[in-house]
Amino acid sequence: MPKVAKDIKQVAVIGAGVMGAGIAAHIANSGTSVLLLDIVPEGAKNRNAVAEGAVAKMLKTDPAPFMSKRVAKLITCGNIEDDLDKIAKCDWVIEAVIERLDIKQDLYRKIDAVRAKGSVVSSNTSTIPLATLIDGMDESFAQDFIITHFFNPPRYMRLLELVGSGVTRDCVIDAVADFADRKLGKTCVTCHDEPGFIANRLGVYWIQAAMVEAMDRKLTVEEADSVIGRPFGIPKTGVFGLMDLVGLDLMPHVQSSMAGLLDKSDPFHAIYRESELVSKLIADGYTGRKGKGGFYRLNREGGEKVKESVDLQTGEFAKSEKARLGSVRAAGKDPRKMMEASDKGGQYGRAVMGKTLAYAAFIAETAANSIVDVDDAMKLGYAWKTGPFELIDAIGVDALISILEEDGVEVPALLKKAAGKSFYKVEDGDLYYLGFDGDYAKVTRPDGVILLEDIKRKSERVAGNRAASLWDIGDGVACLEFHTKMNALDADVLGAIKTSIRTVKKQFKAMVIYNEGSNFSAGANLGLALFAANIAAWPEIENLVETGQETYKALKYSPFPVVGAPSGLALGGGCEVLLHCDAVQAHGETYIGLVEPGVGLIPAWGGCKEMIRRWAENPKFVKGPMAASAKAFEIISVATVAKSAMEAKENLFFREGDGITMNRNRLLADAKERALSMVEGYEAPEEFTYRLPGESARVAFEMAVDGFHRLGKATDYDRVVAGELAKVLAGGDTDVTEELSEDEMLELEREGFMRLVRNEGTMARVEHMLLTGKPLRN
Numbered sequence: 001m002p003k004v005a006k007d008i009k010q011v012a013v014i015g016a017g018v019m020g021a022g023i024a025a026h027i028a029n030s031g032t033s034v035l036l037l038d039i040v041p042e043g044a045k046n047r048n049a050v051a052e053g054a055v056a057k058m059l060k061t062d063p064a065p066f067m068s069k070r071v072a073k074l075i076t077c078g079n080i081e082d083d084l085d086k087i088a089k090c091d092w093v094i095e096a097v098i099e100r101l102d103i104k105q106d107l108y109r110k111i112d113a114v115r116a117k118g119s120v121v122s123s124n125t126s127t128i129p130l131a132t133l134i135d136g137m138d139e140s141f142a143q144d145f146i147i148t149h150f151f152n153p154p155r156y157m158r159l160l161e162l163v164g165s166g167v168t169r170d171c172v173i174d175a176v177a178d179f180a181d182r183k184l185g186k187t188c189v190t191c192h193d194e195p196g197f198i199a200n201r202l203g204v205y206w207i208q209a210a211m212v213e214a215m216d217r218k219l220t221v222e223e224a225d226s227v228i229g230r231p232f233g234i235p236k237t238g239v240f241g242l243m244d245l246v247g248l249d250l251m252p253h254v255q256s257s258m259a260g261l262l263d264k265s266d267p268f269h270a271i272y273r274e275s276e277l278v279s280k281l282i283a284d285g286y287t288g289r290k291g292k293g294g295f296y297r298l299n300r301e302g303g304e305k306v307k308e309s310v311d312l313q314t315g316e317f318a319k320s321e322k323a324r325l326g327s328v329r330a331a332g333k334d335p336r337k338m339m340e341a342s343d344k345g346g347q348y349g350r351a352v353m354g355k356t357l358a359y360a361a362f363i364a365e366t367a368a369n370s371i372v373d374v375d376d377a378m379k380l381g382y383a384w385k386t387g388p389f390e391l392i393d394a395i396g397v398d399a400l401i402s403i404l405e406e407d408g409v410e411v412p413a414l415l416k417k418a419a420g421k422s423f424y425k426v427e428d429g430d431l432y433y434l435g436f437d438g439d440y441a442k443v444t445r446p447d448g449v450i451l452l453e454d455i456k457r458k459s460e461r462v463a464g465n466r467a468a469s470l471w472d473i474g475d476g477v478a479c480l481e482f483h484t485k486m487n488a489l490d491a492d493v494l495g496a497i498k499t500s501i502r503t504v505k506k507q508f509k510a511m512v513i514y515n516e517g518s519n520f521s522a523g524a525n526l527g528l529a530l531f532a533a534n535i536a537a538w539p540e541i542e543n544l545v546e547t548g549q550e551t552y553k554a555l556k557y558s559p560f561p562v563v564g565a566p567s568g569l570a571l572g573g574g575c576e577v578l579l580h581c582d583a584v585q586a587h588g589e590t591y592i593g594l595v596e597p598g599v600g601l602i603p604a605w606g607g608c609k610e611m612i613r614r615w616a617e618n619p620k621f622v623k624g625p626m627a628a629s630a631k632a633f634e635i636i637s638v639a640t641v642a643k644s645a646m647e648a649k650e651n652l653f654f655r656e657g658d659g660i661t662m663n664r665n666r667l668l669a670d671a672k673e674r675a676l677s678m679v680e681g682y683e684a685p686e687e688f689t690y691r692l693p694g695e696s697a698r699v700a701f702e703m704a705v706d707g708f709h710r711l712g713k714a715t716d717y718d719r720v721v722a723g724e725l726a727k728v729l730a731g732g733d734t735d736v737t738e739e740l741s742e743d744e745m746l747e748l749e750r751e752g753f754m755r756l757v758r759n760e761g762t763m764a765r766v767e768h769m770l771l772t773g774k775p776l777r778n
Contacts, residue, residue, distance in 0.1 A: 020096030021054035025065035030183035051077035067644035159380035160186035185662030195261035199381030210239035226323035231338035233385035244294035360388035361412040429458030468496030476509035486522040510675035520566035521574025561678035565671035579610040585671040593641035600762030604753035609745035692731025701726035724752040
């Protein structure tokens with residue numbers, strides 16, 4: 001009987017290169033045991049050296065493949081010669097070896113001889129068709145074999161492309177898709193067995209078109225990246241920055257492979273040509289960020305790092321100059337304006353994206369099951385904010401057809417089919433897409449997925465203002481959504497929280513705090529704080545601090561359960577929101593911390609008191625008045641940021657019982673379910689009484705910082721900020737015989753904050769952060 005997803009309890013990954021090791025690490029992130037195998041190095045004393053070396057390297061890699069270093073122990077290292085028989089205990093075997101058909105098929109025969117009956121075998125290939133991989137293999141093997149194309153880095157890229165053959169059992173695809181969805185957090189897109197599948201087929205074409213057009217039109221790399229960026233909802237790396245990130249040495253191999261696999265009638269051949277410049281850069285060691293640099297590099301001049309870029313015509317490096325194209329400024333985030341601009345930026349954008357969007361329409365029917373899959377593939381595999389067919393709608397189908405006709409680009413049949421219409425439409429609050437048959441079909445979500453964007457199309461908000469909104473998500477649960485820039489917190493957000501507490505108390509059972517932006521909240525609005533400080537509006541600043549304290553306290557002690565559901569950044573005040581929730585259901589990729597010391601401040605919306613409480617109440621932590629304060633000081637003073645939800649638990653930003661959702665699309669549903677589970681018999685938490693060590697602790701904390709200062713690890717102003725933090729965490733003038741209430745702790749936070757905000761050193765840090773996005777080490 002074929003296994004199903006719930007039975008995937010152990011996985012084997014064969015091939016411990018960058019991709020194979022990264023896949024193994026992410027499977028370990030899910031709590032699943034992994035067997036990682038590779039070859040035995042010639043003459044090696046340690047026969048497992050390749051796999052063990054890969055794990056050791058990943059433990060030092062940044063960004064980290066592991067969500068917590070602790071999960072590395074779930075990986076068992078071995079080698080193919082001695083340990084291949086161990087895959088008999090594995091439910092899924094992933095092959096990630098070199099892209100050579102003979103090597104892969106030889107390995108498949110060995111795998112088939114020892115694997116468990118009904119276990120899944122998959123390849124991570126990105127270039128070899130599945131039909132070729134299984135050619136000559138037994139039918140029983142072919143029935144259990146699929147392609148699972150992960151994107152690099154496997155932990156962070158949310159796309160997983162799945163390819164089956166005509167003989168693949170449906171349950172095999174279903175088993176892997178369910179496991180990858182729920183345990184690995186992937187959006188699985190089923191692709192046809194076409195070269196490059198979906199994302200790389202279109203992505204490689206896009207990169208090739210962008211590179212060729214930039215060289216032919218004599219643009220700088222900065223100009224090209226500025227055009228193929230924000231106006232089209234593409235990350236600011238653009239194309240040349242993306243090639244540096246992925247690796248220049250990878251691109252010629254992938255492009256030549258595509259050229260060899262695609263039919264001669266494919267439009268890819270019209271734009272494909274080998275680049276002498278890229279070959280020279282690779283030969284000189286410029287393989288991208290993993291090497292000395294690529295199209296961009298950092299050059300040290302007089303002890304300073306100077307960003308340089310290569311001249312696409314001469315191949316020489318020079319200081320990077322910011323692109324100043326009027327078309328890019330005028331277009332903003334409007335792709336149609338960018339393509340209609342008459343300057344060289346507009347002409348470049350029109351040429352690259354016109355051809356790319358036409359190619360998306362050209363490949364869609366043969367590579368994918370729907371245009372939705374094509375859009376998902378590019379959004380999740382290449383980090384486009386808007387998929388190609390969504391982009392076509394933003395430009396206008398008829399407008400794009402006119403552009404292509406004017407530029408002599410053949411208009412694909414699918415695009416002609418959409419003439420006079422759009423690829424997506426909304427009817428009665430439901431989203432529909434244009435099918436390949438010319439009829440519209442409803443966009444459906446998998447079971448267990450609730451998206452706020454769907455709810456917002458079908459309903460009016462219950463309450464809110466310009467900064468936040470309250471939505472009814474069903475079953476008596478409300479959802480509070482922040483929607484400022486980076487979901488920064490200000491007086492309007494605090495007002496919306498207060499309003500939501502009153503509204504939920506009257507009309508709902510529970511509340512979830514969640515949004516579908518890139519970040520939960522980047523913290524308080526520093527720009528407003530700097531403005532207020534520059535005009536010496538100290539009473540207004542103190543009033544905002546006090547309002548935040550009152551609001552967060554009201555949230556904590558509201559008469560209904562509140563569940564925080566963060567994803568992305570949850571910093572400063574955003575972290576403090578979550579510290580005041582009854583429970584947290586976090587996306588695995590949540591990056592959380594009390595980072596106020598980085599801008600010369602201390603947490604003042606209850607962050608200090610909540611961190612002390614959490615460590616004091618933790619049954620696994622040392623008891624006594626000093627221990628909890630010392631741990632909170634250790635975490636906050638250096639602006640610790642947990643780089644995953646797992647790390648957040650280790651630092652007690654999240655509690656042991658808080659949940660982690662791996663799939664971002666399942667986060668709201670999981671948070672709602674968590675909130676409903678807390679409704680019956682709910683009682684607000686009791687207020688906490690603090691017994692803190694006082695002066696002796698403050699002195700000890702400051703001495704520790706002085707030690708770091710002498711070693712050059714803390715700056716002069718770090719000492720000032722740490723001194724104020726030490727006063728709060730020590731409890732001010734208290735001693736262990738006295739008790740402090742939460743309100744008294746909040747008063748200590750507020751007083752310390754106000755002393756710092758009046759200091760020029762703090763204002764310098766705030767201003768520097770706003771200008772550069774980086775902390776000032778003053």
